[in-house]
Amino acid sequence: MLHTPRIIEGGHIGPVNSAEVPRFSGEATYALLPRLRDLPSGHQADIKVVGIPFDAGVSYRSGARFGCQHVRQSSRLLRPYNPATDTSPFAQAQVVDAGDMAVNPFNINEAIETIEHDALELTANGSSLMTIGGDHTIALPLLRAATARAGQPVAFLHFDAHLDTWDTYFGADYTHGTPFRRAVEEGVIDTEAICHVGTRGPLYGRKDLEDDRRFGFGIITSSDVFRQGVDEVVDRLRQRVGRRPLYISVDIDVLDPAHAPGTGTPEAGGMTSREILEILRGLRGLNIVGADVVEVAPAYDHAELTGIAASHVAYDLITLMADLKAGRKN
Numbered sequence: 001m002l003h004t005p006r007i008i009e010g011g012h013i014g015p016v017n018s019a020e021v022p023r024f025s026g027e028a029t030y031a032l033l034p035r036l037r038d039l040p041s042g043h044q045a046d047i048k049v050v051g052i053p054f055d056a057g058v059s060y061r062s063g064a065r066f067g068c069q070h071v072r073q074s075s076r077l078l079r080p081y082n083p084a085t086d087t088s089p090f091a092q093a094q095v096v097d098a099g100d101m102a103v104n105p106f107n108i109n110e111a112i113e114t115i116e117h118d119a120l121e122l123t124a125n126g127s128s129l130m131t132i133g134g135d136h137t138i139a140l141p142l143l144r145a146a147t148a149r150a151g152q153p154v155a156f157l158h159f160d161a162h163l164d165t166w167d168t169y170f171g172a173d174y175t176h177g178t179p180f181r182r183a184v185e186e187g188v189i190d191t192e193a194i195c196h197v198g199t200r201g202p203l204y205g206r207k208d209l210e211d212d213r214r215f216g217f218g219i220i221t222s223s224d225v226f227r228q229g230v231d232e233v234v235d236r237l238r239q240r241v242g243r244r245p246l247y248i249s250v251d252i253d254v255l256d257p258a259h260a261p262g263t264g265t266p267e268a269g270g271m272t273s274r275e276i277l278e279i280l281r282g283l284r285g286l287n288i289v290g291a292d293v294v295e296v297a298p299a300y301d302h303a304e305l306t307g308i309a310a311s312h313v314a315y316d317l318i319t320l321m322a323d324l325k326a327g328r329k330n
């Protein structure tokens with residue numbers, strides 16, 4: 001039988017052994033991990049990968065509702081040992097694929113409520129969430145839930161080509177271009193410790209940047225990453241975050257369209273997949289309480305470029321979280 005749960009190092013239920021079952025066969029869970037429902041009773045999940053197939057908040061190309069399944073499909077080649085950090089994330093923590101949330105595709109307000117509710121439920125036992133979108137609208141309810149669980153507004157690192165702090169579109173408050181203005185207004189992020197990374201491209205006007213600065217955001221542009229380099233960027237981010245509980249959101253359009261063509265609002269001049277992975281690895285030890293990767297729209301992808309980039313970003317985020325879980329247990 002394919003995909004029988006198996007015990008690995010650490011007593012955890014591990015991913016399918018691809019030396020025994022071809023990794024291109026069977027159901028595509030993230031990294032071929034066990035499903036949440038496959039865990040024996042009494043066996044707690046430390047990190048849950050969850051999909052949110054929702055894209056009713058997009059302003060340009062639609063299709064990110066298919067991102068979750070695409071990232072899972074593109075994650076089949078991920079192996080269980082991460083040599084960049086000398087860690088085996090799935091042995092250090094029980095990581096599972098919790099499936100997808102069922103959110104209303106016709107009612108954004110209801111969708112946001114469902115996401116917040118489900119995120120709180122999934123984290124009730126102390127699990128951390130690694131969420132796969134979906135468009136960027138979903139980050140607002142995820143931040144609400146992260147802050148509720150942390151007991152204080154979370155620090156927030158936002159990897160994106162765009163600010164996503166605009167006010168409204170067509171009078172709509174809740175869209176994929178507005179979640180972080182709402183998050184500031186709601187007080188669910190710690191404005192002493194929030195920063196965009198990788199922004200670029202034309203804006204509506206200078207006021208976009210002035211508003212954003214007034215909200216408290218720091219900005220490390222795509223150009224800064226190129227000119228200052230990964231190490232300096234990492235130093236700046238670590239200083240900004242300190243020991244606060246931290247949420248990380250990665251809009252895959254932070255990468256250049258050459259690295260991630262399959263997304264809703266692509267902009268030229270972006271980071272490489274190597275740069276983002278190096279920056280994420282530099283955040284090791286920070287108190288990461290949750291993360292997401294959003295805006296993968298497979299209809300515009302080629303040869304799984306975007307899916308592979310997103311699945312690797314998620315893998316390094318899981319590595320960081322697994323590291324923390326293992327540290328807490330030891």
Ligand SMILES: [Mn+2]
Pocket residue numbers: 136160162164176251295
């Ligand atoms: Mn975004």
